[in-house]
Amino acid sequence: MHALLNVVPAWLLYIFSSLPACSDVDTDHRQVESLFTALTAAREKTGDKNSPNLDSFKKFVRQKTAQLRKEYACDAVEYSVEMQGGQVKLKAKPKT
Numbered sequence: 001m002h003a004l005l006n007v008v009p010a011w012l013l014y015i016f017s018s019l020p021a022c023s024d025v026d027t028d029h030r031q032v033e034s035l036f037t038a039l040t041a042a043r044e045k046t047g048d049k050n051s052p053n054l055d056s057f058k059k060f061v062r063q064k065t066a067q068l069r070k071e072y073a074c075d076a077v078e079y080s081v082e083m084q085g086g087q088v089k090l091k092a093k094p095k096t
Contacts, residue, residue: 021076021095022035022061022065022076023077025062025065032057032058039051039057039081039088042081042088046088048087048088061079064077065077068094071094072094074094074095074096077094078093078095079092
């Protein structure tokens with residue numbers, strides 16, 4: 001069995017494989033909502049009850065997407081949900 005499969009629960013592997021790229025929060029509604037759902041589900045599975053509401057999450061993603069698109073001159077930003085030190089983290093990277 002692959003080493004990652006021994007460490008990461010199956011539900012989290014599904015979340016990793018299904019996250020969208022975002023180029024514009026205002027037009028990519030489904031992708032942002034899917035990302036929000038994945039982040040919220042991962043946090044709930046770890047017992048973290050401190051999830052943002054959808055509006056504040058959209059604001060954050062809008063700002064982070066604009067920042068990275070400008071900084072890296074890219075068309076979109078890929079987001080992922082990762083576990084670090086037992087905590088769920090939202091990661092963003094430019095999509096080339």
